[in-house]
Amino acid sequence: MFVQVWKKYLPVITLLLKKSVNAPQVLQMSAFDFTKASGGRKLNCNFDIELVNGRLNPNEKHSPLARDLAAFLQEDRVVNALLKKQNIRFGLNGKFELTITNNTPPQSEQLTEEPSDAEE
Numbered sequence: 001m002f003v004q005v006w007k008k009y010l011p012v013i014t015l016l017l018k019k020s021v022n023a024p025q026v027l028q029m030s031a032f033d034f035t036k037a038s039g040g041r042k043l044n045c046n047f048d049i050e051l052v053n054g055r056l057n058p059n060e061k062h063s064p065l066a067r068d069l070a071a072f073l074q075e076d077r078v079v080n081a082l083l084k085k086q087n088i089r090f091g092l093n094g095k096f097e098l099t100i101t102n103n104t105p106p107q108s109e110q111l112t113e114e115p116s117d118a119e120e
Helices: 003-019 031-037 064-075 077-083
Strands: 025-028 047-052 087-092 097-102
Touching: 003 025, 003 031, 003 064, 003 077, 003 097, 047 064, 064 077, 064 087
Parallel strands: none
Antiparallel strands: 025 097, 047 087, 087 097
């Protein structure tokens, strides 16, 4: 239902996904696009989803709008590659602001100790 909306914004979402490593990113979207996609019906556009390693948690209930976004992102080869091995939160509020937050824990550097020659 909302695939055309997500398709329109995909290039910007891809760019913001890359930038989200440094800080949360916000995309102001058009309310008209969502109204048109819903056939003029009033809809609740608020959602908050998290894709862990590119996948939605199947045990949580998500709105059709959120499920369409997740499915669309998973189908795109470039975006799917960005989402792998990351924890990304997408939120849409009533002002049609899409927030993209990268919650991927930082890679812990493994400290390897070299044996000292002092024991000889």
